[in-house]
Amino acid sequence: MGDTKFSIFRDEHFIDLTIIQYGYEKCSPLHAFGPYVRNNYLFHYIISGKGKLRANDKKDNMQEFQLQGGSGFIIEPGYVNTYMADEQDPWTYMWVEFSGLRAKECIESAGISYKHPVYLPDTKEHGEELEQEIRQLVYGENTSSMEMIGRLYLLMDKLIRYSSTRKKRQEGKLREFYSKEAITYIANHYAENITVEELARHCQLERSYFGKIFKMVIGQSPQDFLAHYRMARAADFLTTSDRQISDIAVMVGYPNALHFSRAFKQIYGMSPREYRQIHRIIS
Known part of the structure; x- marks a missing residue:
């Protein structure tokens, strides 16, 4: 049911941002993933349907978030997460797993984190642009390693600029x-x-x-x-x-x-x- 593509582009010269893998998933009712701890950052963008995310903080306290099409969520490395499709209206989403020196900076600039994992675009139109950017990455045919890195940078740019909880770039x-x-x-x-x-x-x-x-x-x-x-x-x-x-x-x-x-x-x-x-x- 899922469509996953893996990147084998590993090069320390591109350690600022690196794609690990990406894919598309049309979930069946109540399809769940987790509880699981990731080693990298994982961003999901929901195309349609509904589901929920259960995320633990540093003290292992669990929060539950209800999500639907047109929104997304981030999973940070080192935290326990579980997410599940709705029984009546299961979600379809695309996802990108990434890491690198600037990964933490990017998600913080977009105003999302393990504490506040839900991503909401500031407008419907910007949400559609963000979705299209992820589609080009997930469905790109014969994409070179260099182009994949470029696509990831474009995705991060839109993720930050179109976020309803965007934070100004901080001194660092x-x-x-x-x-x-x-x-x-x-x-x-x-x-x-x-x-x-x-x-x-x-x-x-x-x-x-x-x-x-x-x-x-x-x-x-x-x-x-x-x-x-x-x-x-x-x-x-x-x-x-x-x-x-x-x-x-x-x-x-x-x-x-x-x-x-x-x-x-x-x-x-x-x-x-x-x-x-x-x-x-x-x-």
């Missing part, structure tokens, strides 16, 4: 600069024994202040981001090469293969060997 250029510097350093040295102290020194900042601004911009602590970055690179190596798992562990900064396997399973929910068997894209 310096924080963003330091965070980008740290991520560039991670991209070039992730195979080494990087510490938060080392990242802070590279940015010429005090450790606790560096950790605070990094999390404000990225939405993850430096330690968590480094772990996810390493495992993303490991996942690439597992699916696109014949290298031994122990060699891949060393390549992403884990001399101990057992520690690597544990860290990989924490993020992907399965061992490196299982991941390779499921997602292998070479013969």
